[in-house]
Amino acid sequence: MIEHFNLPKDKLPYHIAIIMDGNGRWAKKKNLNRIKGHMKGVEAVREVVTACRELGIKVLTLYAFSVENWQRPAEEVNALMGLLKEYLLKESPEMIRNNIRLNAIGRLEDLPPDVLEILKKTIKQTEGCDGMILNLALSYGGRSEILHALKRIFSDLKDGRIREEEIDSPLFSKYLWTNGIPDPDLLIRTSGEFRISNFLLWQIAYTEIYVTETLWPDFNREELLKAIADYQSRERRFGMISEQINGSKE
Ligand code: FPP
DSSP states (O other): OOTTTOOOGGGOOSEEEEEOOOHHHHHHHTTOOHHHHHHHHHHHHHHHHHHHHHHTOSEEEEEEEEGGGGGSOHHHHHHHHHHHHHHHHHHHHHHHHTTEEEEEESOGGGSOHHHHHHHHHHHHHTTTOOSEEEEEEEEEOHHHHHHHHHHHHHHHHHTTSSOGGGOSHHHHHHTSTTTTSOOOSEEEEOTTOOOOTTSSTTTTTTOEEEEOSSOGGGOOHHHHHHHHHHHHTSOOOTTSOHHHHHTOOO
16 A cells, blocks of 8 residues: 555556646636636646656656647747746756656647757756656647658658568557557546547557546646546456456356
């Protein structure tokens, strides 16, 4: 058991992915500007990263900015980029202290140069850390990722680096931006919407999904523990039957 949490440690999700939704609604409910919602959202990011690290979660993937989010008003896009830059600048010493390696997935080349620079710098600074991977999805889209992989596979086929017979799921996974990271065990979505929103389309084939009504700025350690406890109560069969999973003849 993990002290104070009452969660069995052996059934902890290795990889948790989160669709952090509801910042805008949180702000609206309080008659605040949407950007205030994102600012409070960053505080929730801090709390959840710390809690995951303490719990022994090995990978945390956060959907911080989608390819579609570029279409939001410029003021909001700029504010989100500013918050991201500020977060990276402030948190990099903390990441190193807590042995957290930063990784990013998405069309990173779309990011403003100053944000990309600090992102690359933090990734480099934390590359020796092996306690947990904090994986930020930035300018990320699941379909873009799959198409990007497909194009690279075609090019490797054409140039003879791979043969058609070699193409299977594990090989395909290696061409994705998440190469080397096991698929998520648990996907959390806040603010009550039952949608995937173009997130990790290939990787979530057997992921357990948990949706909470809580808006992202209100999500915290306690909410995270609730999601993990719910995950631990489920039986993952991966398309098989219970007896095969439990090794019993009953
Ligand atoms: C969804 O809320 C949230 C986002 C589009 C951005 C998430 C970003 C943050 C939490 C802050 C920056 C991240 C990091 C890692 C520092 P929404 O605006 O779609 O909410 P709504 O659906 O209620 O309008």
